[in-house]
Amino acid sequence: MESTASTPPAYTTKRERWITPTMVLVGIIPIFTFALGTWQVKRLKWKVALIDELEEKLHREPMTLPKRVNLSAIPDFAYRKVMFKGRWDPEHAVLLGPRVRNGTNGYHLVVPLVRENGSTVLVDRGFVTKELADSCKKHLESGEVQVLGMLRTSHVRNTFTPDNHPEKGEWYWADVDAMAEHAGGEKAGVQPVYIEEIFEGHAGEISSRLSRGIPVGRAPIVDVRNSHASYVATWYALSAFTSVMFIRLLMKQRQARMRVPR
Numbered sequence: 145m146e147s148t149a150s151t152p153p154a155y156t157t158k159r160e161r162w163i164t165p166t167m168v169l170v171g172i173i174p175i176f177t178f179a180l181g182t183w184q185v186k187r188l189k190w191k192v193a194l195i196d197e198l199e200e201k202l203h204r205e206p207m208t209l210p211k212r213v214n215l216s217a218i219p220d221f222a223y224r225k226v227m228f229k230g231r232w233d234p235e236h237a238v239l240l241g242p243r244v245r246n247g248t249n250g251y252h253l254v255v256p257l258v259r260e261n262g263s264t265v266l267v268d269r270g271f272v273t274k275e276l277a278d279s280c281k282k283h284l285e286s287g288e289v290q291v292l293g294m295l296r297t298s299h300v301r302n303t304f305t306p307d308n309h310p311e312k313g314e315w316y317w318a319d320v321d322a323m324a325e326h327a328g329g330e331k332a333g334v335q336p337v338y339i340e341e342i343f344e345g346h347a348g349e350i351s352s353r354l355s356r357g358i359p360v361g362r363a364p365i366v367d368v369r370n371s372h373a374s375y376v377a378t379w380y381a382l383s384a385f386t387s388v389m390f391i392r393l394l395m396k397q398r399q400a401r402m403r404v405p406r
């Protein structure tokens with residue numbers, strides 16, 4: 145451009161100001177958010193594969209729970225259906241919660257099951273309403289029962305979950321080791337094994353159980369959360385939006401620069 149040659153100082157200052165911290169920042173954001181989106185795509189693929197694997201495990205035939213459970217092998221058997229027999233130990237039953245099910249407040253009833261010639265394991269029998277929580281221990285059968293459940297790995301505690309107070313009977317999260325200890329620990333043959341009882345009845349049966357204070361177990365489904373698809377969409381949308389912003393800013397500056405010499 146010839147006209148710019150007549151005003152060299154103005155041109156150079158303009159040129160220097162072209163790369164401002166704002167431009168750098170606005171230029172980096174689309175790249176950064178795009179990278180985050182791509183990373184979430186990877187996470188999404190991993191999660192989908194994990195869920196497939198768990199689904200596959202869940203649909204296998206129930207296995208008999210060994211007399212003594214190899215604790216280090218539990219992660220390999222998470223979401224496997226297991227079948228076992230024993231007698232409830234109501235004395236060491238605990239109410240885990242508060243929990244909400246379908247808008248109703250209540251607890252989960254966790255009861256040790258004493259297996260003849262085998263270890264005692266912890267069974268999460270499922271949801272009971274708040275009103276009937278204290279009386280629900282009375283509904284435990286006294287003879288030998290057979291339980292179908294799902295093996296779960298240790299639970300992770302949410303940042304906002306309060307501490308458990310076993311001595312006061314307050315259990316906010318399933319601290320499997322502490323629950324096993326509460327039920328008598330290793331010396332009483334209790335293993336820190338947590339099994340969620342499966343309930344496959346229909347809706348009518350659920351309300352009938354709830355009204356009588358009988359726990360309602362979990363459905364045999366994989367409940368692993370997968371929010372990665374929405375994160376992918378969010379990051380890519382942000383990337384696209386900030387790219388447009390960056391391009392508009394570039395065009396504006398260009399127009400401003402071209403206007404100056406005239």
Ligand SMILES: *[C@@H]1O[C@H](CO)[C@@H](O)[C@H](O)[C@H]1NC(C)=O
Nearest residue numbers: 213214215216217218219220
């Ligand atoms: C327990 O399981 C782990 C992991 O699967 C395995 O390496 C180990 O040999 C098992 N131990 C026994 C005593 O079976």
Ligand SMILES: *[C@@H]1O[C@H](CO)[C@@H](O)[C@H](O)[C@H]1NC(C)=O
Nearest residue numbers: 245246247346347348350351
């Ligand atoms: C939730 O409650 C409503 C109304 O009581 C009922 O129709 C519905 O089946 C319940 N859903 C589950 C999953 O229990």
Ligand SMILES: *[C@@H]1O[C@H](CO)[C@@H](O)[C@H](O)[C@H]1NC(C)=O
Nearest residue numbers: 211229230259260261262288
């Ligand atoms: C437990 O062991 C005793 C003695 O070995 C045996 O008589 C009984 O049948 C066993 N019970 C079960 C449920 O395996």
